[in-house]
Amino acid sequence: MTAFETLAIHAGQEPDPTTGAVVPPLHLSSTFKQDGVGGLRGGYEYARSGNPTRTALEECLAALEGGSHAFAFASGLAAEDTLLRSVARPGAHVVLPNDAYGGSYRLIAGVLSNWGISHTSADLSDPDAVRAAIRPETAVVWCETPTNPLLGIADIAALAGIAHDAGALLVVDNTFASPYLQQPLTLGADAVVHSTTKYLGGHSDVVGGALIVNDQELAEKVKYHQNAVGAVAGPFDSWLTLRGIKTLAVRMEQHCTNAERIVEVLTSHRAVTTVRYPGLPEHPGHETAAKQMRRFGGMIALQLGGGLEHALAVVAKTQIFTLAESLGGVESLIEHPGQMTHQSVAGSPLEVPEDLIRLSVGIENVDDLIGDLLQALG
The missing domain is CATH 3.90.1150.10 (Aspartate Aminotransferase, domain 1)
Incomplete structure (x- = not known):
């Protein structure tokens, strides 16, 4: 198995086949020439749907989190919003940490509530409290560990079991830990979200978000919503984030x-x-x-x-x-x-x-x- 440090520098970042450049090129084009109608070179047609620099970042993120699919967004909250709209419908319910990040709370309580999604906060370190918070319509158990800002810790594997027994997904915000310290997918989580603005970018010079999954069906839902809503990471933001990940x-x-x-x-x-x-x-x-x-x-x-x-x-x-x-x-x-x-x-x-x-x-x-x-x- 390739070590984390090596993946951070090489995953998705092979030398450019044309020039041999060891740093992935920055592809700023908004559109791509097609060899006839539908004849796409490398699968690229329009930069909202896909960009080679963004692809490099997404491949690297998937490798670091032990996932099969990764998606890069304009911000962490854009990643959260896309995921929740992909898996939750009006009438669905979300279990939140009782000390969740304020932006996540604002998104769910202040925005998605208008879309018919309800929520309950619970102490995610207490399995009984989590079970008590789950309803028949619960679609997602939303976890932060460590939490922001109180540094609470939840047992990811235990939460995965509770969520799955209830027919819900476990989503873990891994921003505070980064994939270097913790890989929730390997512990049973269904999806991992990041504000790549933070440790992944690491230099306070780029805003971004990411979502990593293993399930093919879930990946297809996210990809559809990512393209349909369009809050994607731009090529320069992707390039800066990749540069940060190397260290x-x-x-x-x-x-x-x-x-x-x-x-x-x-x-x-x-x-x-x-x-x-x-x-x-x-x-x-x-x-x-x-x-x-x-x-x-x-x-x-x-x-x-x-x-x-x-x-x-x-x-x-x-x-x-x-x-x-x-x-x-x-x-x-x-x-x-x-x-x-x-x-x-x-x-x-x-x-x-x-x-x-x-x-x-x-x-x-x-x-x-x-x-x-x-x-x-x-």
Whole structure:
């Protein structure tokens, strides 16, 4: 079996047969010459339906996630929307994590609800809670592990069994882990979604999304909706994402190493009341994370004793950690989820604690990062 690091550099990225270029060409054409009506060269006719640069990215993503089909989109939410419209009809029901990403919640509760899709939130780490949330019309169990932003962990294999017993699909948002740390399809998931903006792209310079599946029938449904709706990844976005993926393995190792060092410091700091990180033995999902993940990731959530005002003061004081939304880039970011990425869940059962701070730990020198956090915490 070819190793992950090798697949990241070579899958879907053979040298150009015409020139020998080792980097896949950037195909900017919006349309392709046909050799007679229906005589397509390589299967390409119009760039919404397919583009060689996008194909290279999709082949690489499928290989990294252990899937047979991958689809690249203009954003992670475009991938989510396409999948849900492919498998759920009006009257269908979705089970969500009780600490889901705010954008996913907004899509399902604020957009797809108008299309007749209902939802129930549940603690996905509790099998009994998941079973209780499932209804006869449940089409999808939607999982994040680790969750955004509370770093909750769910047992993917166990959830797959529960979902399949109910005739539902298990979809796993693998953005926080990346395929380097975790491959949900190998654990029984039916589909994996990513915001490729994050760890896969890795450089905060491209927005994109991806969906990877193994089932042929499901792949055909997704492909139809991808083309019909049209929220596809552009060729330059695909090229940038491919470039980022080449270094995914080495970046993820450094993200994890830096995060582990920072967690050691935060857990002993007097101003910090709670540190949420799956690598901590006291984390309720630690054993499950250790079983299904290679390492524990570069995301950390913490809570402070001073409440909202203290949290806002800390995120304003960092100098190396940049106050910004998003995550997974080479640079370290800090944010206040309640008033930034998760503002859309305010007042809902998914509302996050007001003193919560989320860190996306980059690959800078870890001593510099620790010093920055210590001066900000005071």
